[in-house]
Amino acid sequence: MTTTAQTMTAVALDGLCDGFADSTHQAQQVFRRVLAAMAEPGTVHSLEPGNAPAPLSSAAYQICLALLDQETPLWLQPELASAAVVNSLRFHCGCGIAHRLDKAAFALITANGDCSLAAFNQGTFEYPDRSATVIVEVRGLDAERGENCGEERSELVLEGPGIRQQRRVRIDGFDAGWMQRLADNHALFPCGVDLILTCGNQLMALPRTTRATLIGQEH
């Protein structure tokens, strides 16, 4: 275990971003919103606005601050692995950076990367809880009946636990390739990863139990 002083000399402080001012209560509040999101897939939850190390969204950063520590290796897509991000998460969470996708407990990726979900730890049939949680930075999130949607916004129909019948969402950046990844991941149940989508200070979860269909492409 390193002391704060050792950590400060060991890492460059380039772009070091503030952590939670009140970690006990802020971590609890962030966790509750992530829990509500995971319990009701497709619902959009807002966190308090806050600073984040570029290029991370505030939501992704706060989720990391709330849930990561020295027991949760994190894998970062290279585009997100700025010195500011790495230094801030190492300093505040004490988490290690995983160099292999399958060794990560958490991963931070972007929707436009070509990262395969199957490369992450899927859990085992006996211990499906050991699978990774993947935080995906997307360009936009809308709950049902979001109005000003652009052409490229995919409208999805979601079904599964936590959803009364069906829920419609718009996720900016989820293309046909993502629909296939979601379907493949869902088919692995009880194994498979769980997704937390982030944009600005908003988040939405798509656990492995959620079935997603692109509108206009049902069946």
Place this chain on the structure above:
Amino acid sequence: MSTQLANSIDAGGYNFAYLDEQTKRMIRRGLLKAVAIPGYQVPFGGREMPLPYGWGTGGMQVTATVIGQDDTLKVIDQGADDTTNAVSIRRFFARTAGVKTTELTTEASVIQTRHRIPETPLQAGQILVYQVPIPDPLRFIEPREVETRTMHALQEYGVMHVKLYEDIARHGHIATTYAYPVKVNDHYVMDPSPIPKFDNPKMDDSPALQLFGAGREKRIYAVPPFTRVRSLDFEDHPFEIQRWDESCEFCGATESFLDEVITNDQGGRIYVCSDTDYCRQRQHTTPKKQEAYP
């Protein structure tokens, strides 16, 4: 020491809601996985609560992990808010977390329970935390964890049906009345904790989030809102809940779970709602069946 670890110890020398932040993070990560795999038992580690097992330490660990300053907590034991256990747990969280407490089901954001689900229908946004003594419904049949994990993974639940069918052979009906096993999201068979089977149908398609904590075995599991929860049964012996010919002595309820109370040496007995808040609400809104029992 990371800054998060340093900040977690407050000036008063104890942690918010008793648990240290590291233990809370571990249980929080486990709870998210539990919600993502409905009915599956997630193992967890971490610090013990300052109470002996049997006092609901698993439920308290879950409550301590989810609760925040904006929450209003209700605690029930066998349906009652005023038992020693319920009062102790409520005071514990009022003192260590400074949360508001209530006896009203409709006012609570978090409800910790032992042996009952409130009669008043739960609402979206509410969290029900169950205290669980033995989390694995297969434990009575197969004591080895490595075996039961495989059985759950492969959905080898034939033995559960055999156990229930033995009841039918012996008693002519399924004699299991508490901790009656359920199947969640058409996959995992789950112990609903020792609630009466009367309460099982309330778990199905509930708008509330249901979390389960077993302290001794260190397991948590969950049922998300709007999730299918079916009690195991047979085509020729469908699942049925308890019914009473009597009604509540105090509020006249015929649809609630009734406790039998012996009133004198001559074998006199009355029936009263086990859910004290529900009974009290009904006494305020409906005329009494007769003179309240002296």
